[in-house]
Amino acid sequence: MSELPRTDCLWWYDTPPIELPQRVEPADKDVDFAIVGAGFTGLWTAIHLKTLLPNKKIIVLEAHRVGHGASGRNGGWLMGSCEGLSAFCNGTGLLPKDVITEFRDLVPNFVSSLKALAIDCDLKQGGGIFGAARYPAQGLRAETLLESLHQLGFDERDYRWLSREELTERVSVHNGQGGIYTPLIATLNPAKLLQGLVRAARDKGVAIYERSPATLEDTGILGTPSGNVNANNIIWATEAYSSNPPLKKRLLAVQSGIVCTEPLSHAQWNDIGFDQHEAFCDLSRASTYLQRTADDRLIVGARGAYAFNNRARDSFSASAHRTNKRIALGRALFPQLDKVTFTHSWEGSLGIGRTFTPHIVFDPQQRIATAGGYIGEGVGASYLFALTLAEGFAAVDSPRLSMPWVHRGNLASQLRRWEHEPLPWLGFNGAMSVFDVEEFMINKAIPGARAVSWLCDRLEGLIGH
Ligand SMILES: Cc1cc2nc3c(=O)[nH]c(=O)nc-3n(C[C@H](O)[C@H](O)[C@H](O)COP(=O)(O)OP(=O)(O)OC[C@H]3O[C@@H](n4cnc5c(N)ncnc54)[C@H](O)[C@@H]3O)c2cc1C
Structure with missing residues (x-):
């Protein structure tokens, strides 16, 4: 057995975190909005809110560092989609037209926001491939998946069949049999995105505090280690990292993890493809997700285990067993990479709600809201859901507020307990x-x-x- 890769997250290597204050300033203890959690959901919500309501005072409280949760550890697939789509169909089995439009527009809207905020996060619009590879059963799974996407109301513009030749031309995967191509996926570097969001939020006047775990008191006031915060409105954006009320037991923290190779040579990329930086997965049950990074590494992600008592992963550590399994998976997909060294391995936790669908909940009475339960597809959905949260608080007349994942009422009653x-x-x-x-x-x-x-x-x- 070769040496194990280091337990560390690749993304933060060239992107050291920005130093942020850790004690809430007295002037920030009385605010219009307090956002709990500085991942994509929390930071995008702060930015969208400040754009719609520039005069409001907004703070973000983060228990650890920005990106401590899944946002700082993920595979960087930006998807114009979300998990659990079939649950959002109307009586005819179709997704509402507005939902399809929203997903078609997600990546272009995201790109416009990045431009407006001057954020460079190595975004590549190479589309995504769901490839049938390795063994014949995946061929049937690809056909069934395409059929079900079309039955939901997507068409050939969104998801189309890739012949065996087209697949292997793009990605030379072992025993490639064909698959699905979609332009609704892009790839990016999550740490660079987080840094860009931090800068943009601060430029707009949002205060972000790290090492500031918040607790929700019965009075509706937020407790922090540097004193109470009185907020007119609270947004709880802690997803899988929700060990305390109001989301305790509402989201299951399930691990997913990634290994990545050393930078590959030009010849090695010629061998395996990814010329357009396509996001790639196979159709096994391992929930694989691969991308070619800006510095020419291949990252290979796959699902992990669940820790007893719903413990979210705070460290990056992945067991030797799971690391080796992911490396073996990478090599099974690309035997051409047999001699390549895998340099990093890490894990994080994603959140699953009891209904297996992502959610936004507004509780107008308690003036609290939340979004999450993305089941590992939150890079794009968090952008869309954060915009929806901001539009809800700003009382904007928006079709997003009528999406089937938007609920109104008490958080505890709207989100089923595990x-x-x-x-x-x-x-x-x-x-x-x-x-x-x-x-x-x-x-x-x-x-x-x-x-x-x-x-x-x-x-x-x-x-x-
Ligand atoms: C390994 C891995 C790979 C993934 N790959 C992809 C992918 O390629 N594409 C995709 O779409 N999705 C992917 N996901 C899922 C995606 O990363 C998440 O859905 C998304 O980042 C969730 O963002 P969030 O801001 O809602 O939550 P998080 O990023 O988890 O942030 C929650 C934050 O809340 C903080 N917090 C918790 N409690 C408190 C408190 N009391 N006070 C203050 N702060 C608190 C935490 O410290 C944390 O920073 C992946 C997830 C993992 C783990």
Whole structure:
């Protein structure tokens, strides 16, 4: 076994965090808006709010550092989509037209916002490929997936079939059989995006405090280590990292993780493709996500486990077992990279709501709102949901406020509670084990794999990405 890569997140290497104050200034203890959590949701909400309501006083409170959560650790797929789409269909089984329009516009709108805010985060609009690779079962999965996307109301402009030749021309993956191409995905560097958002928010007059964990007191006041904050409105943007009220037990913190290679040579890229910096995944149950970074590394992400008692991952550490599994997956997809060194490995936690759909909740009575439950597809959705939160508070007449993921009412009643342990632990990790068995049986052509696949189809619907 070769040496393990270092446990560290690649993104922060060339992008050291910006130093921010840690004690809330007396002048910031009485504010119009307090946003809890400085990931994409919190920072985009601050920026959109300040754009719509420039005279309002806004602060962001972050328990650790900016990007401590999933926003600082993810695979950088910016998706004009979100998880759990079928739950948002109307009676005819179609997604409402406004939803489709919103997703088609997501990447272009995101790019316009980056331009307006002068943020450079290595964004590449190379589209995304869901490739059937490695073993034949993935071919059928690709066909079924395309059919279901078209049934939801997307068309050939959004998702189209890629022949075997087209696939391997773009990405020379092992045993590529064809797949789906979509222009609705771009890739970016998450740490650079976070830094850009911090700068933009501060330029607009938002105060951001790190090492400032907030607690919600019964009085509606926010407690912080440097004193109470009295906010007219509160936005809770803590996603998987929600160990305290008001979101305690409302989101399951599930791990996903990434390994990345050393920078690859021109010849190696010629061998594997990714000329347009396409986002790529295969159609296995491992929920893979790959991208070619601006400094020419290949990152390979795949889902992880769930820690008993809903513990979100604070450190970057990934077990040797899971790291080696992700490296093996990368090599199985691209045997051309057999001798390449993997330099970094890290994990983080993504949030899953009990209904397996992302949400926005406004509680006008308590003047509190939240957005999250993105199930690993939050880079684009957080931008859209943050805009919706800001439009809601600014009382803008916007179609986004009528989207099927927007709810109104008490947070606790709108967001279902997860079951007590050990049910989540058994359910999630049990499903993961069955997926591993299926992959093993398919790879070794062991009879009975079809029956296991049938079971996996049912389980996959239950645990999301
Ligand atoms: C390894 C990995 C890969 C992923 N890859 C992709 C991808 O390629 N594409 C995609 O679309 N999505 C991806 N995701 C999901 C995506 O990163 C998340 O959906 C998104 O970043 C969530 O952003 P957020 O701001 O809502 O939450 P987070 O980024 O998790 O931020 C929550 C913040 O709240 C803070 N906090 C918690 N409690 C408190 C408190 N009491 N007081 C103050 N602060 C608090 C935390 O410290 C944290 O910084 C991935 C996730 C992981 C883990």
